[in-house]
Structure formats: C-alpha cells, structure tokens
Amino acid sequence: MGQCANLNCTPRSEVVATTDIAGNGVLYAFIISAILTIAAIAFAYISDSLPESYLNEVDRAVISAVQSILPSRETLHRLWTKLKPFLTFGRPASSEPRMLTRMERQEAVTRFVLALSDQQLATGLAILIASLANQCTLTVYEFELAFALAWFSSTTHLATLDVLRVYFHHHQVVRNWRVFGMIALLILLLYSLVMSVGSVDETLPVQCTYRYFGYDGIRSTNPLSVYLIIASVLVPLILVWSYIVRIYWCYRVLDGKASTLERIVFNMKSRSLRRKFRPSKSEKEALLNEAVLERRAIVRRRHLERIGSTRGIVRQWHIQSRASKEYNGSFLSFGPLVIFMVAFGFSQLYVTRWDPNVPVTIDEAMSFGQIMPLFLLVLPIFAAAEIYYEVKGGGHVETSVDDNPDTNEGYAFPSFIPPYRRASLVSSSGADDDREFSQLLKLSELYDEELPHIKRLFYLEAKTISLRTASATTCEEHKAALESQAAILSRFYALQHMETSLAPSFLRASVEFLVNSGCSLAFGILINIDDPRATGTITSVVILACYLVNEGINLSFDVKDAWLPVTAGEYERVLLEVRRREGERGGCDDSPDANTPVLPIVDPGSGKKEAIMHGETTEKK
Numbered sequence: 001m002g003q004c005a006n007l008n009c010t011p012r013s014e015v016v017a018t019t020d021i022a023g024n025g026v027l028y029a030f031i032i033s034a035i036l037t038i039a040a041i042a043f044a045y046i047s048d049s050l051p052e053s054y055l056n057e058v059d060r061a062v063i064s065a066v067q068s069i070l071p072s073r074e075t076l077h078r079l080w081t082k083l084k085p086f087l088t089f090g091r092p093a094s095s096e097p098r099m100l101t102r103m104e105r106q107e108a109v110t111r112f113v114l115a116l117s118d119q120q121l122a123t124g125l126a127i128l129i130a131s132l133a134n135q136c137t138l139t140v141y142e143f144e145l146a147f148a149l150a151w152f153s154s155t156t157h158l159a160t161l162d163v164l165r166v167y168f169h170h171h172q173v174v175r176n177w178r179v180f181g182m183i184a185l186l187i188l189l190l191y192s193l194v195m196s197v198g199s200v201d202e203t204l205p206v207q208c209t210y211r212y213f214g215y216d217g218i219r220s221t222n223p224l225s226v227y228l229i230i231a232s233v234l235v236p237l238i239l240v241w242s243y244i245v246r247i248y249w250c251y252r253v254l255d256g257k258a259s260t261l262e263r264i265v266f267n268m269k270s271r272s273l274r275r276k277f278r279p280s281k282s283e284k285e286a287l288l289n290e291a292v293l294e295r296r297a298i299v300r301r302r303h304l305e306r307i308g309s310t311r312g313i314v315r316q317w318h319i320q321s322r323a324s325k326e327y328n329g330s331f332l333s334f335g336p337l338v339i340f341m342v343a344f345g346f347s348q349l350y351v352t353r354w355d356p357n358v359p360v361t362i363d364e365a366m367s368f369g370q371i372m373p374l375f376l377l378v379l380p381i382f383a384a385a386e387i388y389y390e391v392k393g394g395g396h397v398e399t400s401v402d403d404n405p406d407t408n409e410g411y412a413f414p415s416f417i418p419p420y421r422r423a424s425l426v427s428s429s430g431a432d433d434d435r436e437f438s439q440l441l442k443l444s445e446l447y448d449e450e451l452p453h454i455k456r457l458f459y460l461e462a463k464t465i466s467l468r469t470a471s472a473t474t475c476e477e478h479k480a481a482l483e484s485q486a487a488i489l490s491r492f493y494a495l496q497h498m499e500t501s502l503a504p505s506f507l508r509a510s511v512e513f514l515v516n517s518g519c520s521l522a523f524g525i526l527i528n529i530d531d532p533r534a535t536g537t538i539t540s541v542v543i544l545a546c547y548l549v550n551e552g553i554n555l556s557f558d559v560k561d562a563w564l565p566v567t568a569g570e571y572e573r574v575l576l577e578v579r580r581r582e583g584e585r586g587g588c589d590d591s592p593d594a595n596t597p598v599l600p601i602v603d604p605g606s607g608k609k610e611a612i613m614h615g616e617t618t619e620k621k
Contacts, residue, residue, distance in 0.1 A: 007136055009208035011201045014359035015141045021127070022145055022362045025370025027353065030123070030149045032377055037116045037156040038342065041163055044113065045331065046070075049105040051166045058330040058504040065506035108387045110167050115383045117160035121181050124153030128188040135206035140199040141358060143206045147192040148349040154185055154239075155341035161246045162334050168250045175250055186243045190236055197232050202358045234527070235344075242337065258292045266291065266566070273571040279578075286578045287571075294574075297459035304457075304495045307502070319502060326504050327512050336516035343524025351528050440482035447485040454492050461488055519547060 020026065044050055048063050055063075071079075100108070131138055131146040138146075161168075168175035199209045258266065266288055267274075279287060307318045327333055447454070455462050465488065469481040 007205060007207055009204055012139075012203040014361055015139050015203050015356075017142050017145070017360055017362045018138070019363050019365070019367060020369050021131070021138075021142050021149070022353065022360075023367070023370045024364065025366060025372075025374050027149070027349070029373030029377060030152050031349075033116070033119065033123070033380075034152045034156045034342070034345075036377070036380060037113075037120060037160060038338065040109070040113055040116060041159055044109040044163060047105065047109075048102065049109040050163065050331065051106060053166065054162075054331045056326060056330050058326050058509045059332055061504050061506050062330075062332055062509050110164065111387045112380070112384050113160050113163045114167065116380055117157055117164060117178075119380065120153045120157040120160065121178065121185065124150045124157065124185050125181060125188070127153075128185070128192060131192070131206075132188065135195075138206055139203055140196060140206055140209065141202040141352070141356060141360065143192060144196045144202070145349075145352050147189065147196060148345060148352050150185070150189060150192065151341070151345045151348065154189060155338065155345055157182070157185075158242055158246050158341070159334075159338045161250060162331070165249055165252075179247055179250060182243060182247065186239070189239060193236060193239075202356075238340075242341070257289050262292055262295075263288065269566045270571060273566065273568055276568070277572060277575055279575055283575065283578050283582070286582070287574050290578060291566075291570075291574050293455075294460045297455065297457055301457045301495065304498050304502075308498055322502065323504055323508055324512070327509055330509070332509065332513055333516075335513060336520040339517045340520035340524040343521045344527060345524075347525045347528040437479065437482075440479065440486060443486045443489055444482050447489045450489065450492065453496070454488065457492060457495055458488050516547075523547075 045059075046063060046066050048067070127146050128150045131143055135143065168178070195206055195209050199206070201208075274284070303318070303322055307315060307322070310318060451462065465481060465484045468484065469478070472478045472481050
C-alpha cells in the first residue's frame with residue numbers, strides 16, 4: 001500500500017525493466033524448462049512409455065514407424081556400454097545392466113513428468129503473484145513480459161496433464177490440490193491479459209490502468225484494430241477452453257462407460273421412456289452402460305459395412321472420414337494444440353522482450369536472481385537420474401490399474417459348450433451329421449477364442465447366442481446355436497479383414513499431423529503480429545475458420561453416431577435385463593433370461609434390419 005501511495009501515472013520516456021522479470025537468466029530458465037518438458041513428453045510417446053489407454057491404432061502405427069527409423073535399443077545399449085567406462089572414470093559396473101520393462105518405463109516417465117509439471121505450475125504462479133503484488137511499481141511492459149513467461153509455464157503444465165491422467169485418477173487428493181492451483185493460475189493469467197489489453201501506455205505502472213481503463217478504446221477517435229479484438233477475445237477463449245478440457249480429463253475415468261456426449265444424447269432420446277418405465281438411479285446407469293455397448297457395436301459395424309457397400313468417391317469419403325476420426329481420438333492429435341500455445345508464447349515473448357513498442361533499458365548483469373533459475377534447471381536432470389536408477393535397481397513400481405476403455409464388457413456371458421458336452425453331442429448325433437457337427441464344434445472353439453473381439457462388432461448378437469446356447473437341451477437346439485455362432489464368426493472375419501485393410505498408416509497420420517501443426521504454428525505466430533494492414537490477422541482468422549469447420553464436421557459425425565433411435569421395446573428389454581441382473585447378483589449366472597425376446601434393432605445408417613429372436617439372425621436383403 002505504501003508503494004501505491006506514491007503512484008505516478010505520468011508517461012515516461014523509457015522503461016527501466018527489473019531483471020527479476022526481464023533478465024536473461026530468468027528468460028532462458030523459463031524457455032529451457034518449457035522445452036525440457038515438451039521433450040520429455042515427446043520421448044515418452046516415441047519410446048512407447050505411456051499408458052495403453054492413451055493410445056489407439058494411429059498412435060501405435062506412428063510409434064512403430066518412428067522406432068523403426070531410430071537406432072534400436074540394442075544399438076543404443078552397445079553404445080552406452082562403450083561410453084560408460086569414460087563417463088564413470090573406469091569404475092567397473094556393479095551388475096549387468098538390463099532393459100527396463102514397459103511398466104518400469106511408464107513409472108519412470110510418469111514420475112519425471114510429474115516433477116516437471118509441479119515445477120511449471122509453481123513457477124507460473126510465482127511470477128504472476130509477484131507481479132500482482134508489485135503492480136504499483138511494475139510497468140505495463142513488465143506485466144506483459146510476466147504474462148508471456150507465465151504463458152510458457154501454463155502451456156507446458158497443460159501438456160503434462162495429458163500424460164498424468166491415470167496418475168491423477170489414483171491420487172485424488174493430490175489431483176484436487178493441483179486443480180486448485182490450475183484454477184488460480186488461470187485466474188491470474190486472465191487478469192494479466194485484461195490489464196495488458198486495457199492499458200493506455202506501456203510505460204505507466206499497471207495500477208494506473210484502473211484510472212484509464214478503456215480510455216483508448218472508448219474515447220479515442222481511432223477505431224479498434226482487428227489485432228486488438230482478436231487478442232482480447234480469442235486468446236482468453238482458447239486459454240479457458242484448454243483449462244476446462246484438461247480439468248475435465250483429470251476427473252474422467254476411461255473405463256469404457258458412456259461418454260458425456262452419449263449420456264446427453266441418450267437422456268434426450270429416452271426422456272419420455274424414463275417417465276413411462278421409471279427406472280431407479282442405479283438402473284438408469286446400468287441401462288445406459290449396457291445400451292452403450294450394444295450401440296457402439298452397431299456403429300462400428302455400420303461404418304465397415306458402409307465402406308464395403310460403396311464404391312468410388314463415396315467409398316473414399318467414408319474411408320477418409322473414418323481415418324480422420326481415428327486420428328482425432330489419438331494421443332498424437334493433442335500435439336497441434338500444444339504447438340499453437342508454444343508458438344504463441346514464443347512469438348509473444350519475442351515481440352515483448354526483443355521488439356518492444358517503447359524504449360526499454362535492462363540491466364544485463366548476471367545477478368543472483370539470474371543465476372539461481374539457471375541452476376534450478378539441473379534439479380529435473382538429477383530427479384530423472386534418481387528415478388531411472390531407482391526403477392532399474394528394482395525399486396517400488398506402482399502397479400496401479402491402467403484405465404482401459406475396453407474394460408466395460410457388460411454382462412458376463414455364460415460359458416458355451418464345455419469339452420465333455422461337445423464329445424457327448426458328437427457321439428449322440430447320427431453318422432451322417434457327425435462330420436458336420438464336428439466342424440461346427442471346431443468353429444465354436446474359434447468363436448470362443450474370438451469372443452472379446454466379436455463383441456466389439458456383434459455385442460447384442462453374441463449375447464443372444466450365449467442365451468440360446470445356455471438354454472439348449474436337445475441336440476437340434478445345440479446344433480442351431482452352433483450354426484448361429486458359425487454365421488456370426490464368418491461375418492466377423494469378413495469385417496475384421498476389412499478393418500485390417502483400413503488400418504491407419506504412418507504416412508496418412510503424419511500428413512494430417514503436419515498439416516494441423518503447420519496451421520497451429522502459423523496461427524500462434526500471426527496472432528501476435530500487429531500489422532497495420534492486418535494481413536497477418538486476416539490470415540490467422542482464415543486458419544482459425546478452417547480449423548473450426550473441420551472440428552464442426554467431426555463433431556457432427558460424433559453426434560450422429562452418438563446414438564441411434566431408441567424405441568420403447570428396446571428400452572424395456574434392456575431395463576428387464578438390468579433388473580434381472582440386479583436380482584441375481586448373488587448367483588453365478590449374470591445374464592438375462594433366455595426366454596426374454598430380443599426385439600429388432602433398426603440401423604438407419606446401413607439400411608438393414610437385424611431381427612434377433614433367441615439367437616436367430618435374419619437379414620433383410
């Protein structure tokens with residue numbers, strides 16, 4: 001308060017910037033720590049050290065291709081063996097070195113990235129709180145520079161959250177404290193941005209902005225520039241949206257259950273049915289999760305069947321839309337947003353520090369405040385070495401269950417025909433049917449092996465066939481169930497072959513990643529260029545518009561595939577299954593009654609109607 005008592009709001013000829021913010025040591029420390037954090041995340045991705053739930057087929061294709069280009073682990077191990085005597089001054093190795101397992105690499109990377117994440121959050125909060133506490137003496141220029149440095153910390157901290165989702169799910173108290181720090185950092189960033197944009201003169205103290213807030217835009221005869229409008233509106237929106245998404249991911253469990261979009265669409269489509277059947281809260285949740293499995297299988301199958309039934313340009317459109325959707329669900333797709341935020345931070349820091357709008361004088365002497373941040377950069381390296389040798393030496397490895405999107409498997413399907421019953425069925429069949437029955441039993445064994453994969457495309461059909469198999473008592477009923485299994489298995493192999501041929505390639509994923517990254521890089525740089533002709537701003541707006549159109553198209557596909565029409569018969573059927581399962585939770589049979597009819601499912605996208613009644617599948621051709 002004593003500093004504010006002597007507040008001088010007279011414009012100055014130049015800014016004498018404090019070295020605690022504008023010094024080279026502080027700047028290099030922030031930049032190097034940000035680069036180190038991004039490099040650690042990139043290494044974790046390329047070395048396949050991230051949890052399995054983070055990756056999909058696109059990521060695996062990219063990782064496999066990149067690892068095939070880089071030197072193999074054996075080559076690096078031989079190189080390290082030759083260099084180690086020089087680095088350890090000839091000291092013999094205490095034990096034979098070994099390769100880290102994937103779980104050990106994942107644990108080491110998680111702990112190292114966690115240390116970097118905490119460092120970024122702490123440094124961002126520290127520089128913003130210090131700037132806020134001294135805004136009666138700090139000029140607007142110094143405040144803008146502090147915002148640019150805090151943006152670096154915020155960007156890299158958000159990038160680390162993509163790697164730490166599983167860790168936060170198993171350490172909820174730590175997660176909650178970090179989320180509190182994130183919200184505080186976001187509020188301070190928004191405050192700094194508003195004060196910088198609303199200032200009149202960069203040579204004035206920040207506190208003077210309250211006196212002249214909005215004067216430049218309201219009373220000035222010059223119209224507001226397009227650049228100022230973009231900076232005032234777009235940057236806060238991107239920042240807030242990034243924080244909302246990351247905080248949501250910190251609390252989201254990837255267990256294969258209904259997503260937020262699926263939950264919203266299902267509740268909208270089944271509102272009248274809920275009033276009619278009045279399920280309890282637990283029944284509604286179980287009903288939703290079971291219905292999600294059925295619908296996801298239909299959507300996956302519909303996409304493949306649509307590709308197989310079309311030709312020419314329409315077929316290529318479906319193939320490319322499917323590949324684009326796979327890319328959007330990959331960990332690699334997070335890269336362009338990080339590139340935009342890093343590019344925005346670098347360009348903003350360069351414009352503010354090395355191309356200022358006002359004369360600036362900065363003391364170039366390397367004082368204690370400049371050297372200390374540089375020495376603190378060594379701590380993450382020591383932490384990485386400690387974590388590596390602890391894990392390699394057999395230290396504690398946290399074997400927390402990895403969140404897996406495929407863990408929600410719905411009902412535990414009853415066992416099919418055990419071996420002793422299969423032998424008795426063959427012996428009880430006639431001589432003419434013996435060979436056919438044996439062939440069906442062999443196909444049944446293949447069906448059992450492929451069942452987890454079959455359920456991804458034929459969940460409802462597999463559930464219905466399991467009911468019919470469990471309730472079969474005669475040889476004819478068993479044979480009919482085996483024939484249904486063989487038919488589903490044949491269709492599954494055909495669709496699986498098509499899915500394999502459509503597997504994402506490294507080339508296509510690289511092209512889409514490079515295009516998105518190039519646009520993000522250009523957008524992050526151009527948005528900081530205050531061109532009087534507004535060429536850079538217009539270009540950045542065009543790039544943003546193209547990005548929003550692409551995201552809108554992808555979102556329309558997601559909404560369309562989020563849910564198919566919900567009929568009263570389907571809702572009642574699944575609700576009866578849920579209630580029967582809840583009533584028989586103590587028993588060994590966790591499946592619905594075989595006598596419950598499975599009502600038709602209408603798939604408007606493929607133009608087919610599949611009627612399944614006690615395992616009988618018919619197709620309307």
